[in-house]
Amino acid sequence: MTLDLDRARHLMRRGKLITLVGLCGLAVVYVLALQFTPIEVRQGLAQKIFYIHAPSAWSALLSFSLVGFSSALYLFLKDPRLDRFAASSAEVGVAFSVVMLTTGPIWGKPIWGTWWTWDARLTLTLFLFFLFVGYLTLRAAIPDQAERARFSAVVGIMGMVLVPFIHLSVYLFRTLHPQPIVLKPSAPSLPPEMLRTLLTSFGVFTILYLGFVTLRYGIALAAESHGDDDA
Amino acid sequence: MPEALRLALLIAAKDLRVELRAKTSLVSAGVFAALVLVIFEFARDPTAIGATELAPSILWVTFAFAAVIAFNRAFTTEKENAAFDGLLLAPVPRGSLYLGKYLANFVFVTAVESLALGLFVLFFNVDLSDALPGLVGVMLLATAGFVAVGTIFSAMVVRTRFAELMLPVLLLPFMVPPLMAAAQLTSRLLGGRPLSEMAGWLRLLTLYDVVFITLCTLAFSTVVDE
Amino acid sequence: MPLTEAPLLEATGLVRAYGRRRALRGVDLSLAAGETLVVLGPNGAGKTTLLRLLAGLMRPTGGEVRVMGLPLKSGDTNARRPIGLLSHQSMLYDDLTVAENLLFAAGLYGLLSPREAVARALEEAGLSDRAADLPRNLSRGMQQRAAIARALLHRPSLLLLDEPFTGLDASASDRLRESLRAETIKRSGMVVVTHHAAEAWELATHVGVLVGGRWAIRETRPDNLDHFLRRYQEAVRA
Numbered sequence: 001m002t003l004d005l006d007r008a009r010h011l012m013r014r015g016k017l018i019t020l021v022g023l024c025g026l027a028v029v030y031v032l033a034l035q036f037t038p039i040e041v042r043q044g045l046a047q048k049i050f051y052i053h054a055p056s057a058w059s060a061l062l063s064f065s066l067v068g069f070s071s072a073l074y075l076f077l078k079d080p081r082l083d084r085f086a087a088s089s090a091e092v093g094v095a096f097s098v099v100m101l102t103t104g105p106i107w108g109k110p111i112w113g114t115w116w117t118w119d120a121r122l123t124l125t126l127f128l129f130f131l132f133v134g135y136l137t138l139r140a141a142i143p144d145q146a147e148r149a150r151f152s153a154v155v156g157i158m159g160m161v162l163v164p165f166i167h168l169s170v171y172l173f174r175t176l177h178p179q180p181i182v183l184k185p186s187a188p189s190l191p192p193e194m195l196r197t198l199l200t201s202f203g204v205f206t207i208l209y210l211g212f213v214t215l216r217y218g219i220a221l222a223a224e225s226h227g228d229d230d231a
Numbered sequence: 232m233p234e235a236l237r238l239a240l241l242i243a244a245k246d247l248r249v250e251l252r253a254k255t256s257l258v259s260a261g262v263f264a265a266l267v268l269v270i271f272e273f274a275r276d277p278t279a280i281g282a283t284e285l286a287p288s289i290l291w292v293t294f295a296f297a298a299v300i301a302f303n304r305a306f307t308t309e310k311e312n313a314a315f316d317g318l319l320l321a322p323v324p325r326g327s328l329y330l331g332k333y334l335a336n337f338v339f340v341t342a343v344e345s346l347a348l349g350l351f352v353l354f355f356n357v358d359l360s361d362a363l364p365g366l367v368g369v370m371l372l373a374t375a376g377f378v379a380v381g382t383i384f385s386a387m388v389v390r391t392r393f394a395e396l397m398l399p400v401l402l403l404p405f406m407v408p409p410l411m412a413a414a415q416l417t418s419r420l421l422g423g424r425p426l427s428e429m430a431g432w433l434r435l436l437t438l439y440d441v442v443f444i445t446l447c448t449l450a451f452s453t454v455v456d457e
Numbered sequence: 458m459p460l461t462e463a464p465l466l467e468a469t470g471l472v473r474a475y476g477r478r479r480a481l482r483g484v485d486l487s488l489a490a491g492e493t494l495v496v497l498g499p500n501g502a503g504k505t506t507l508l509r510l511l512a513g514l515m516r517p518t519g520g521e522v523r524v525m526g527l528p529l530k531s532g533d534t535n536a537r538r539p540i541g542l543l544s545h546q547s548m549l550y551d552d553l554t555v556a557e558n559l560l561f562a563a564g565l566y567g568l569l570s571p572r573e574a575v576a577r578a579l580e581e582a583g584l585s586d587r588a589a590d591l592p593r594n595l596s597r598g599m600q601q602r603a604a605i606a607r608a609l610l611h612r613p614s615l616l617l618l619d620e621p622f623t624g625l626d627a628s629a630s631d632r633l634r635e636s637l638r639a640e641t642i643k644r645s646g647m648v649v650v651t652h653h654a655a656e657a658w659e660l661a662t663h664v665g666v667l668v669g670g671r672w673a674i675r676e677t678r679p680d681n682l683d684h685f686l687r688r689y690q691e692a693v694r695a
Contacts, residue, residue, distance in 0.1 A: 075453060127404050127407070130403065130404045131404050133400065134400045134401040137397065137400050137401075138387070138388070138391070138397065138400075138401060141388075141391035141392055141393065142390070146457070147390070150453055150454070151387045151454065153453070154383070154387070154450045154453055154454055155387075155401065157450070158380070158405070158446065158447075158450070159404075161442060161443075161446060162404065165435070165438075165439055165442075166404075166407070166408060168408070168435055169407065169411045169412065169435065172412075172431050172435060173411065173415070
């Protein structure tokens with residue numbers, strides 16, 4: 001038991017360190033975005049939220065895919081570490097989804113005049129958010145560890161299978177319902193400075209993901225070795 | 232008849248008999264559907280929006296919520312007296328167990344949907360006769376899909392404390408693709424649109440059904456066997 | 458050399474664990490036809506887990522259960538046929554009559570003449586005149602009789618019992634003991650999990666004490682119950 005606690009503490013330290021690196025990176029991104037990146041012609045300053053908005057969507061998607069994969073692996077290998085990882089990834093993913101879903105409207109309102117649009121990315125992230133919430137709510141309601149891991153794994157895999165269907169639904173909806181042309185920020189005609197800031201931000205958000213997950217995993221491990229069933 | 236199918240039908244028949252005796256879920260779902268329709272009717276301005284435009288949304292919202300009520304029934308009866316243990320103990324393949332529950336749920340949900348459809352025609356004075364065959368087809372196709380997911384999720388949540396609250400939270404993201412497709416198809420059917428405009432949604436619906444019925448059948452054993 | 462026949466029930470190295478937590482830590486068991494094993498132990502020792510593993514209601518993390526030589530796996534259903542389970546819950550549907558419940562169970566086991574089997578089971582349980590009643594309208598003792606009828610309907614060779622005497626008054630307990638004795642005469646094998654050694658003592662041919670997920674005592678049933686109970690207390694305290 002103390003072995004677990006030591007390992008947990010080690011992981012938490014490691015996680016904090018990685019997160020710190022990520023946060024420094026985030027500061028760099030802010031500086032880059034505000035100081036060293038040109039202002040977009042049509043959208044003005046509001047466009048700079050994009051450097052946080054798009055990468056957080058990426059992190060949310062990354063979190064979700066990893067929940068799905070470790071769920072599938074858990075069903076084959078039955079290793080509790082995989083379940084613990086999936087739960088940690090889900091919690092981190094929910095946070096990133098919320099960031100994406102709040103920066104979206106903040107960006108959207110000044111530029112498009114609306115708080116929300118049903119574009120592919122926002123819609124998908126909204127669904128990821130609901131899936132995460134369902135997943136975590138279910139986990140919280142099952143006291144038995146083995147049962148919790150089994151059920152979560154099934155939901156995780158089913159969620160992963162659902163994502164392409166969400167994509168397809170949104171795609172069908174949009175092609176058959178012409179929407180007003182929305183700006184596509186990932187258009188290839190991004191000037192090099194913007195691309196640089198964007199890519200840096202993607203990297204930073206990936207590091208933040210790793211840091212948060214490691215930290216959360218460590219917390220879960222510590223809670224379990226204290227005999228607390230609600231890790 | 233293959234044994235697996237016989238067992239599935241036996242279980243489905245048992246579920247139906249239990250529900251017809253107890254009537255609780257059927258009545259709640261039916262009353263709920265009627266209530267939703269009444270609210271929709273009194274909430275709209277009949278001069279501004281025609282019933283036909285609103286029909287897809289009204290119908291599919293009603294069907295969706297009524298379905299969730301119906302799903303809760305599937306495994307709560309099994310909790311009494313640990314009856315489910317009796318099913319797991321017996322030489323019943325888990326696929327048959329799933330299929331039996333699925334069939335019973337399918338019958339319930341389509342029964343409530345048919346009732347809701349009838350009430351809709353009555354309350355809103357809409358003539359559906361031309362679109363009816365297509366409408367029934369869409370109802371069956373979409374229901375086949377979300378009953379698959381509803382059955383397995385209700386097996387999971389029955390063991391949690393707040394099963395009735397948990398089920399919609401888990402289930403609704405999964406119901407969106409078939410509901411969206413169904414609503415779109417209903418809208419086109421009522422508008423008399425050509426089949427070519429519906430092909431994409433029909434494919435989506437069929438693909439969803441095939442994928443999720445298969446996935447849920449396979450995953451059922453993991454859920455019910457401890 | 459006589460041909461070795463597979464024992465009625467055989468469990469080897471049963472482990473039930475999740476991560477560090479172990480409910481069972483390697484339990485072996487062997488039961489031949491006609492034998493009755495009584496399993497005792499303090500709460501949390503793993504008795505119910507063991508029974509559920511033997512019934513195929515739970516999957517072991519490690520080890521294997523074989524019934525009449527066939528491994529118990531969720532894929533293969535034939536191994537389940539000889540198993541009957543009687544717990545303190547009746548496994549009956551409250552909205553179906555006793556007869557309907559039994560007919561359903563007969564269908565689950567694929568019995569060839571379900572109606573005859575049900576009629577016979579009702580008669581043996583003394584419930585023929587209550588066949589059209591709902592379980593919730595029966596007394597606890599009668600519910601238990603209906604549960605027994607359901608458990609024995611398909612003539613299981615292996616009977617697993619989980620605290621079957623719970624909540625039964627003296628006459629219902631006696632009646633249950635009689636039914637179980639009749640089963641042993643038929644050369645069924647039984648595993649009885651109970652808190653009260655005295656209730657099942659006469660039926661037992663073997664006795665086992667589970668402590669902390671392992672056997673602390675496992676032997677043929679001694680004659681002196683009091684002496685055994687003293688050893689039981691020591692084993693539990695250890």
